[in-house]
Amino acid sequence: MSTPEAEAEGEGGCILFSKYIDDGILTPLLSSLQVIGDAKSFRGAESSSDLAQLDSIRDMMRELQAIFVKMGENERRIVHLFDPIEELVDDVLNSLAAGGEISTLQPKLAGVGVQIGIIREAISGSYKIKIQEEPSPDRGRDVEDSASAPTMAGIRRCVRDGEQMAHLRRAVHGMDEQLRHCLLCLAAFPEGAVIKKRLLIHWWIGEKFVSSLEDGNELFQQLVDLRFVRTVRRRGHCDTAHACTVHPWIRRMLVAVARSSAFLEIDPDGNGASASNNDFSRTHRACLHDGGLLQGSRFHPQLSTIYNVGQSYVKLSTAWFTYRSQLGTVQLGQWRVADPVDQIAYPRKSHIELIDDHHLKGIGACKNLRYLSLRGISRIMAIPAAIGELAELVVLDLRACHDLQVLAKEITKLQKLQYLDVSECYLLVDMPEGFNKMSQLQVLKGFLVVNSNKRNTCNLGELVSLSNLRKLSISVSKKLKRAEDELKVLANFASLASLKITWGMVSPRDAADESDAAKFNLVLPSNLSKLDLYCFPSRQFGTISSDSLKKLYFTGGKLHSLEIQNGECKVEVLRLRCLKDLQFCWEELRELYPMLEFVEAQHCSGVANWPLDNNKVWTKDAETSNAASAQSEEPTAPDVCPEIVEEG
Known part of the structure; x- marks a missing residue:
């Protein structure tokens, strides 16, 4: 037990x-x-x-x-927050073992004290627990020793002004300009924030710090290797870091450098310009905070970036964009990735609202705009035709614009667009014709495969000519059999590596027909390595034809069986979530999926007998390790009959 x-x-x-x-x-x-x-x-x-x-x-x-x-x-x-303490203590132990001078260890021990203070503050702030600031004088010390002990503020000053931080500042100033600017962008985010790598790279693209996602990934890895950022990995099956955070000491140092060099207008604590003046006239970048309005802010004439860090209500005027031709990055939407339960419990925390969305019509004046994000903004009913005038646009993020109903056909004029996300825009009914013109598109999320007799709508086959497309997510609102016929064209997507298919809501009568339908057959692109299926409406698959598929995900739906008739299965990662009807034995799974290295099954009651750990995860490495450990610890069995062994 x-x-x-x-x-x-x-x-x-x-x-x-x-x-x-x-x-x-x-x-x-x-x-x-x-x-x-x-x-x-x-x-x-x-x-x-x-x-x-x-x-x-x-x-x-x-x-x-x-x-x-x-x-x-x-x-x-x-x-x-304990990670830096462990690193510092390990450094001290290693230095002592190597015969290091005690005096050289003082900054590291002081750093431990600062980090303990940060942890105390985090506990106090999170749980409203009052923590005594100084140790009691009866802990083996007299009153004089206690009174003379350094305060937390003193330790912070010691670290801030110490040689270690001075070395870090010199390292930042000594970087080449491109890497330094990428690093200083991190000063804009709140202390302790987890920042998506993708959103950070999009900002860099907008500022021309990098020219592509690939270049951005390389620079991000450089910052990791230099230990200026710490990666956040939340998936046991994936070695790639998708998010990062910055140590509080390093962030404070970055804030100081960003202020002194006029890279960002933030106060010593890292907050944006005060809500009373919203004055960004000293710097080319404006980070919006405090829930104020954009309209009354003062900006530099060569403004290059608007980044919404904490503003809930954004107000524009049609003329506001007129004199912003230098803008490269406009991130008015949400940058945080909120947990769905947290969003329900605290809706205001993630709420951003655009007042008078028709003022977006003036955005065509931003001729140098390369990154535009309206992610998660309420009250945007339509993307205006002026979007087609943004000839330099590389990234367009419209995810979770829940009021969005119309995607202007002029969007297909964006010849340099590499990334387009219209997922979770539930009021969109179709895609405008002409997506095949966006020849540079690499990532497309939220494409709709719908029942529509309307003219000038885009179908899935139109995307086949996009030779650079490597990641695609589609939403299907057709009956299963009709969808199967249209999805056959996926086999022709030669460069596609990742595919996500989400099935939409259907009527109760159609749902009953779908669940009892014949097995569903899916022919995949030859180079596809990842397939993610949401709310699959049938009880079982027929075939998945792919020789390169390594990752297979199922979330929700009516699936009863994982039996897939596709010859030799090479899937290594299997993720299952919220499959309440799934009934499948572990032995059969291992036989059908012989290459498995990682399995996750969350909220799947029919797999209770699978050998999953407390996180509902199985890994081949852990199984091999446990088997080897058990074998090495197993005593030599005496030569007796089984009945005696069982009784003993």
Whole structure:
């Protein structure tokens, strides 16, 4: 029987109390309440008060779950704050072992003290726990020793003004301009923020610090190798870092350098210009904070970047763009990647609203714009025709613009566009004709495959000529059989490496037809390595034809079986989530997928007997390691009959 501690083991092997409560107590309780609510005898009750009471209990339970999710975020953030302490202590031990001078270790020990202070502040801020600032005088010291002990502010000054930080500042100033500017962009984000690598590189593209995603990845890795940023890896099957964070000391140093060089207009604590004046006239970049309005801000005449770090309401005028021809980056939308549960519990935290979206019509004046993000902004009904005048645009991010209904056909004039995201724009009904003209497109997310008799709409076959397209996500709102016919064209996408298919809502009658339909056959591109399927409506697949597929993901839907008839299966990573109808035995899975190295099965009750760890994960390395360990520890068995062994 597993212990509560084992159940609560989170990322990196750390024990998370909130995860234990959520996974071990709240989730099973909610499942039981769902069973009660679905019971025929309960649903058949004459009085509705019992149902109302049950619904109220479930709502309160979900509120508790949202609270524990937030607690889990705080716990993970605090756990990560111990990483620098471990590194510094290891450095001290290594220095001592090598016969290093005690005097050279003082800055590192002082650094440990500063980091402990940061952890204390994080605990106090997250849980409102009052922590005594100075140690009590009865801890083996007299009153004089306690009074003379250095304060936390003193230790911070010691580190800030010490040789170690001076060395870091010299290192930053000694960088080539391109790398230094990329690094200083990180000063714009709040302390402790987790920043998506992709969004950071998009900013760099907008400023011409890099010319492509590939160049951006190389520079990002340089910053990692120099230890100015720490990567954040959240996927056990993926070695690629998709996000990063900056150590608080390094961020404070970057803020100081960014201010002194007029790279960014931020105060010593790293906040943007005050809401009272919004004065950015000293620098070419404006980072918006404090929920103010953009319209009344003062900007440099050669403004190159607008980056919304914390502003909830953005107000423009049609003339505002007229004199902004130097703008290369406009990030008015959301940069944070919020947890869905957190978004429901705290909707205002991620809310951004554009006041008077028709003022976007003036954006065509920004002739040098290379990066435009309206990600997650409310009240944008349409993308204006002026978008077609942005001849230099490389990245256009419209993800989660939930009010967006029309995508102007002029978007297809963007000859240099490499990245387009229109996913989670649920009111869009079709794609304008002419996507094949955007020959540089590498990433396309949210393309709609729909039932439409309208003229001038784009179909999937039109994308075949996009020879640079390597990542595609599509949303299908057709019946399964008709979708199968249209998706056959995917086999002709020669350069495609990653494909995501999401099935939309269908009527209850069509849903019943879909789930009982014949096996679904999918012919994939020859170079595809990753396939991600959301809400697949049928009970089983027929074939997936691909010799290069390494990663296979299923999320939601009616899938009962993982049996796929595709000859020799080379899938190495299998991720399953929210497949409540799935019933499949582990032995059969290993036989059908002999190359598996990583399996994750979250919220799949029919696979309870799979050999998953507390994070619902199985890895081949762990299995091999455990088997070797068990074999080395196994004592030599005596030459006795099995019955005696069992009785013993």
